Amino acid sequence: MIALLVRDLRLAVRAGGGFGLGLAFFLIVVVLVPFGVGPESGLLSKIAPGVLWIGALLACLLSLDRIFALDWEDGSLDLLATAPVPLEGIVSMKALAHWLTTGLPLVLAAPALGVFLSLPQQGYVWLVASLAMGTPALSVIGTFGAALTVGIKRGGLLLSLLVLPLYVPTLIFGAEVARRGAEGFEVMTPLLMLGGITFGTLALLPFASAAVLRINLR
Template identity: 70%
Template sequence: MIALILRDLRLAIRAGGGFGQGLAFLLILATLIPLAVGPRADLLAPVAPGVLWLGALLASLLSLDRVFALDLEDGSLDLLATSPVPAEGVALAKAAAHWLTTGLPLTLAAPALGPLLSLPASALPWLALSLLLGTPALSFIGTFGAGLTVGLKRGSLLLSLLVLPLYIPTLVFGAELARRGATGLPLLTPLALSGGITLGCIAVLPFATAAVLRVNLR
């Protein structure tokens, strides 16, 4: 599994997927929002956590169609299906590689973009924590969607339609955690729910992804 993760990391870096596209998208979004609504801190600060969370969510979608598609095109997916590594391990490795190339860079970059949206400095650690807790769930849900649509024509559009509704709980509780951290409100409920969703995704979705891959490869 570690070798598979390292292989996907090398491919992502070589192709420029995840790192560059996601960060560029988040930067563009954080730059355009103040231009659209005006540079007023009283307007931007309350919505900044939600905007940055939504930007991270949409940025994670950009590379989902390549999670399994490249392996399917060059025949690697068939080899992985017959390798000693179980399909659940392949799904877990793919999701981990996606998070390392997309979720982790977004988690590190979002606090640096917070001042563009007048986000208070006291809220930046909570924003980073909410993304650190929530973005793994985005990668695991996205990997499940990628496995479900692998091999389909125009699968990228269908993939977005499938995973976006599943992203909503992570978005709601992640943004709420960052918002409460910025305003000093109690954090236990969104913190527990964000962590619980991510742990549930890690526990369940590799098996679901493996099941849909077996069906699609028959």
């Protein structure tokens, strides 16, 4: 399993779908927002949590179609499906590799990019906490979407359409945690909801993704 994780990390970097692409997109979104809404710091600080969460969500979408595509093209996915390792474990390693190359860099970069949007000082801790808790759910849900569309030529648009509605609850509660934290309000209720969504997806979706892959590989 560790060897599979290391292999996926190397493939993500070599194929150009690693953390660099997601970070560049995240930076572009954050830099363009002040040009669109104006440089007023009061307005920027109010919308900063939502903008940062939307930027992170869209950045996660960029590399979802690569989770299984490379293995499908070279036939490795068939070998992995017949390996003595449970397919659920393989799917989990794929999701972990995606989070390490996409989600984790976004979590680490978010505080620096929050400066561009005049994020209040008390909001940085809760922004990082919400992204650290929510981005694993984005990767696991994205892995499920990638399993649904594996083998479909040019399925990137279809994948985005399938995954985006599933991302909405994570976006709502993640942005709410960051917003309440920035404004000094109580954050435990949306934080618990966000944690429930993340742990629920971690517990259930690997089995759903594995079942979908078995159907697609028949």
